[in-house]
Amino acid sequence: MREFTDLSALALNTATLGHNLEGQGAGWPPERVIDACAERGFGGIVFWRREVGNRAAELGERVRAAGMTVAGLCRTPYLTGRDSEGWSDGARASVDMAAALGAEVLTIVTGGTQPGTKGLADTQKVLAGRVADLAVHAAEAGVKLALEPLNPMFGGNRTCIFTVAEALEICDLVGAPNVGVAVDVYHVWWDSALTRSLERARGRILGFHLCDWLEDTRDMLLDRGMMGDGVADLRAIRAAVEGAGYRGPCEVEVFSARDWWLRPPDEALDAAADRFRRVC
């Protein structure tokens, strides 16, 4: 465990400040987010593509000038499923954006079940082929790809991998050194095989995302809890992630339309720092 007083391990995913839903959240420009994180001693920031636009190099420089890293970029367009036609151009552009930002890691949310198929086996094969293809371009750009398993409630139209074990199976099929796994507690906290899977993931964990699973989760997408407010065993999961050798940032990512997005962003940032120190 790192020192509890040190926030250099903490990264902000900007979705925590509510940018993600039209008309909700503070609408702070990236510069203000960067300054607010730097003031608090955060180690890094993770942006979403829509915030970056054509200012990737400029924003990357600004983050580093403030003493932080661009800890990642969210995310590729879907690689599978109904909305994945023409995936390659968009996915390559997101790799290029990550490279221009100086972000080491680009997250992949896979997309859902391929049209005309049932279940997941066919889609997972398609996914592996497309990730392998993208990994070549990403390697040339110096970017790592982090496959993020999602909670099974997102099967159908958002993902075709649900556990760290499944993400690793895709990694094995792809066999590229720049492809690994993103571990988000919101998605995998419930998995009783998680500790075993994380041990297998040693050397391939490329991201660790923090929030909490609220006991009375009411909405699939926008009802995440701040660390400590839910039932996930965050300390145990972090210990397993770091026990498997992960030394990268702990990225707080709280989509919260009913709570944190209604508060001033400064309050959410202070809470993220405080909870990270006390409950993770």
Place this chain on the structure above:
Amino acid sequence: MREFTDLSALALNTATLGHNLEGQGAGWPPERVIDACAERGFGGIVFWRREVGNRAAELGERVRAAGMTVAGLCRTPYLTGRDSEGWSDGARASVDMAAALGAEVLTIVTGGTQPGTKGLADTQKVLAGRVADLAVHAAEAGVKLALEPLNPMFGGNRTCIFTVAEALEICDLVGAPNVGVAVDVYHVWWDSALTRSLERARGRILGFHLCDWLEDTRDMLLDRGMMGDGVADLRAIRAAVEGAGYRGPCEVEVFSARDWWLRPPDEALDAAADRFRRVC
């Protein structure tokens, strides 16, 4: 596979007709549901406790007089989690109701994480103890208990088991011959270990529930699809369940506030029969 024209393997879970949400659905009395199922050649009916009230013996007789079986009863009160205080009396009463109905199987939805704990390990131990306790009473009443794993989106306040494998682990801890597993495609369709787990469940599968997972599922509780309208590989799952020796009813259970509950119940019943023949 049984004959496609034979509906004796099909049971109706009455929730499919919309009783479950105040003010939605047809509000048919149990007698009308029984007649409508018998006319179509269904093999059985699964009731919910609220419909049965103090008429268990009478309704059970009526189902059998119509040539069907009471294929099950939904369900025990929660055995774990915030709402489980005093669980024992309610759980025993639901066993007694199942016995009075002549229902062979009582479904257990476990309940969520125990207050004051994080994660699932502590809660699963509590669950095993309480199921073991209840199993004694159930054995005396001639009732089998079916542990139903739920989709991980129901972690927190509704369940502490998420896969058939986890349900079997609880069965192993309990070690009672009248405790097994209910397999609901809505909850487990995404699990890549499902076929392996079902093989391990041989002799312990006490229920098989059919609906479909809609590609664009919008609501956690009330947005299930009719068989064939979603992305679950129903044929493969049924083959695995029956390949593991299951010969009990296939129970259609479609909570659908945006579609089927808005239609006349006769239409939902006809669709269930038709889809069962064609896509399962």
